[in-house]
Amino acid sequence: MVVRGVHPAPVEIPDAVHALAGWYVGWGSVTPVWRNDLGGLTFRLQDAGFPPPGATTPGRPAQYLKWVPEGAPCPDPVAEAGRLRWVSPFTRVPEVVDAGRGDDGAWLLTQERAGISAIDPRFRDDPRTATRSVAEGLRLLHDAAPVASCPFLWTPESRTAALPDAVRAGIGEPPPVDRLVVCHGDPCVPNTLLHDDGSFAAHVDVGELGVADRWSDLAVASRSVVRRFRDPGLEAEFLAAYGVVPDPERVAYYRTLWDVVEHHRRRRRPR
Template sequence: MSRVLAAAPSDPVVVPERVRRLAGDDDVTPVWRNELGGLTFRLTPPGAATPVGIAGGDRYVKWVPSGTPELDLDAEAERLAWAVRYTPVPRVLDRGTDDAGAWLLTAGIPGASAVDPRWLAHPETAARAIGAGLRAMHDTLPVGDCPFSWGVADRVARLSPDARARVGDVPDVDRLVVCHGDPCAPNTLLDDGGRWTAHVDLDALGVADRWADLAVASYSLEWNYGDGYEPAFFDAYGIAPDAERIAFYRHLWDLG
């Protein structure tokens, strides 16, 4: 994955027919486009007064065009269905495929993304919320019951031969947890007080060393907020930075 994972569409978006059918009478707003062509749409009941960025009263549709295997909505649906029993994540309402693409419909969940303009203006608050949210996830999700892996061996197996040759020495496991898998800043939601409320985009969730998440989440602070916010993140998580593990897992992320 590259460092620029997604952004709100800045140009006109054609709403796929499937999304229109799922929306019914709801208003349809494109809110996110990733670099592989996937789109996320917000479905809002007509006349609803839900503030922008607060997802609790809406539904969301992820849609990916046919022939985009890198975006596995079935994998995300399975992980959400498992994780929702333990931690705040979107509830799956529907999923499917047709000739045009695949979709995943979820219920809205309260909170605004940590890269909402409000939190871009208060990056230390956002960094602390991201750290606290990851700690809560790692402490809550049961490793023994998790059927998914995000371990190094599984990730390396998906790399190209050239990338595999450049992985390097794998550090010893510090602590196995159920990792988010894509813990970049946009995937933590915050409430009005700056506290984490939920996590989204869990298509890579699985068991791994917690530093697989910690290294990338702290990495993403620089991309989204600039320099200087890692100390707040690690303080909120409750751990000192581990330079060796951070370097390895950031390198592995970049290889992917």
């Protein structure tokens, strides 16, 4: 079956997703909302919504099903579930319903969070507000989640461990740590949800969340707002809203690290 969702290209719904959607919500609707460029797919699942006559309770809230086919170099949805459960007392993230693994892929099911992705067209007219909210959301996470008890790492060492020595050497030595925090791990604009008024609502997509220098997040988030909203002035806006002075050396290092790791991840993508 081919369905058109928010993503402009038609999306083939994998058989496994049909089976999971049937299992979780019966004959409800399955709407593709997102396809990442590593093969992962996200669907919004909604109950059929036929309450018995006279029922006063609305149908169940919608849920999001992220599906990662076997072999796709995306973060593991089951590992993401562990991170969501760990971080949920400290910041706003989706509640995990279930996660699992089958022969042809792995999945994560979460409750829908109120909020709209910061890349939604409604925020295009006010990119400064969206930019500030992305920064404020990261600041809330960095200030609230406890480094000492976080079991996950996202340091340059952990991120480059699987790379060939020559590639790792090419990235260079990390600058001294400015401040260790629990980083989001994929702090690009689509992974922040905003309220209708543009204020921060929640973080999604925390499959790489872990302890690292805060510039690991700030370097890529500040570049992401500039690219998404096509305005170089937003880098300064982002850093001011987060509450930090620019640090060109750490920004350059962590952007290079990100680009090299992503380049190698893409080379692992099965065709």
